[in-house]
Amino acid sequence: MQNTNLDSILESRRSQPHQxxxxxxxxxxxxxxxxxxxxxxxxxxxxxPLMDVYSVASFYKSFSLxxxxxxxxxxxxxxxxxxxxxxxxxxxxxxxxxxxxxxTTDDGQFTIEHVNCVGACxxxxxxxxxxxxxxHMDSGKLRKLIKSLESKDTEENSND
Amino acid sequence: MTQQVTLNIDGALIRxxxxxxxxxxxxxxxxxxxxxxxxxxxxDIGSCRLCIVENIVNGRSKITTSCTLLVQDDMMILSNxxxxxxxxxxxxxxxxxxxxxxxxxxxxxxxxxxxxxxxSFRNNDCILCGRCVRACTxxxxxxxxxxxxxxxxxRVEAPFNLxxxxxxxxxxxxxxxxxxxxxxxxxxETGKERLCGNCESKLSxxxxxxxxxxxxxxxxxxxxxxxxxxx
Ligand code: FES
Ligand code: FES
Numbered sequence: 001m002q003n004t005n006l007d008s009i010l011e012s013r014r015s016q017p018h019q020x021x022x023x024x025x026x027x028x029x030x031x032x033x034x035x036x037x038x039x040x041x042x043x044x045x046x047x048x049p050l051m052d053v054y055s056v057a058s059f060y061k062s063f064s065l066x067x068x069x070x071x072x073x074x075x076x077x078x079x080x081x082x083x084x085x086x087x088x089x090x091x092x093x094x095x096x097x098x099x100x101x102x103x104t105t106d107d108g109q110f111t112i113e114h115v116n117c118v119g120a121c122x123x124x125x126x127x128x129x130x131x132x133x134x135x136h137m138d139s140g141k142l143r144k145l146i147k148s149l150e151s152k153d154t155e156e157n158s159n160d
Numbered sequence: 161m162t163q164q165v166t167l168n169i170d171g172a173l174i175r176x177x178x179x180x181x182x183x184x185x186x187x188x189x190x191x192x193x194x195x196x197x198x199x200x201x202x203x204d205i206g207s208c209r210l211c212i213v214e215n216i217v218n219g220r221s222k223i224t225t226s227c228t229l230l231v232q233d234d235m236m237i238l239s240n241x242x243x244x245x246x247x248x249x250x251x252x253x254x255x256x257x258x259x260x261x262x263x264x265x266x267x268x269x270x271x272x273x274x275x276x277x278x279x280s281f282r283n284n285d286c287i288l289c290g291r292c293v294r295a296c297t298x299x300x301x302x303x304x305x306x307x308x309x310x311x312x313x314x315r316v317e318a319p320f321n322l323x324x325x326x327x328x329x330x331x332x333x334x335x336x337x338x339x340x341x342x343x344x345x346x347x348x349e350t351g352k353e354r355l356c357g358n359c360e361s362k363l364s365x366x367x368x369x370x371x372x373x374x375x376x377x378x379x380x381x382x383x384x385x386x387x388x389x390x391x
Contacts, residue, residue: 036320051306054319058308 078117092139292333
């Protein structure tokens with residue numbers, strides 16, 4: 001399934017090296033991460049050396065080279081958020097999910113990441129959860145957020 | 161015919177072909193601006209910052225790396241002012257504390273007047289000068305080697321850290337690496353790392369002939385700060 005998917009992403013962009021970032025973005029969005037095989041395919045299809053694909057993919061924080069969990073929790077540790085206690089939030093996430101930033105829980109449910117500034121400093125500290133923003137976070141709020149995500153998941157599972 | 165321009169480096173009027181860098185023009189003339197990541201005939205990326213000079217524009221001085229600065233008519237370049245020496249001293253200090261276990265780095269630090277560092281030694285194996293990356297041509301001009309990651313995680317790697325089929329084993333990356341010549345055990349005794357500067361590398365020969373450039377080319381262009389003009 002992934003291959004047909006990749007085909008449609010690469011469609012009409014073949015042999016156009018300048019499309020590299022767009023293609024990687026689409027892959028990231030649809031697959032959740034960029035695997036080594038996809039990078040090799042992209043390199044062949046766009047005519048970009050594999051080295052360059054790898055450099056670009058590893059340069060940007062928004063590309064992930066490892067499979068990510070179902071829920072991605074991104075904690076901002078930029079200057080403003082740091083000053084307003086991002087550290088505590090990171091600790092909370094670590095303790096609650098028992099994974100370090102950049103890692104995924106064993107059951108594949110959660111990934112914690114940190115970024116340097118998401119551009120909403122006035123709302124610091126900021127946490128984004130699967131793309132939606134949560135402002136003025138503290139460890140208590142994060143605990144509730146993770147709890148609610150967890151219960152949502154179990155609900156979905158029991159419905160299946 | 162290539163166009164020629166005339167510029168002023170440290171008071172010397174130098175003619176150089178348009179498109180050459182200030183660093184190249186200076187070196188051709190015999191003014192040794194210390195540099196590390198620059199390798200002649202390979203594009204420059206200005207990653208080591210050692211080759212900084214003052215470029216005087218409208219009476220104001222701008223500090224830039226001379227390897228990435230192209231010559232222009234009537235340029236005024238100062239490569240050896242107090243300010244530059246002070247800044248360069250700091251850059252050399254940072255570089256050597258990153259990788260004191262390379263003789264080239266120890267020598268560069270010495271030449272820039274660094275006797276001790278205020279930073280802790282990191283004993284890295286790479287200072288990210290990018291010489292290997294730029295010198296590598298690989299098979300069919302496709303590079304098997306490049307920069308990966310960014311910021312403090314930046315490193316030189318082959319894709320997925322596997323030796324690539326594209327490497328034609330020319331060994332150029334190793335020849336150009338400033339890390340290949342380890343400093344002797346003396347300064348690098350574990351736990352007692354220090355800057356020494358007494359290495360008997362080719363560089364140190366110049367110390368015997370004060371103020372005179374012997375045109376050494378240790379590491380192909382890791383140059384000393386000695387120039388005929390400084391005397
Ligand atoms: S520092 Fe967190 S949003 Fe800017
Ligand atoms: S920055 Fe110019 S030689 Fe390294």
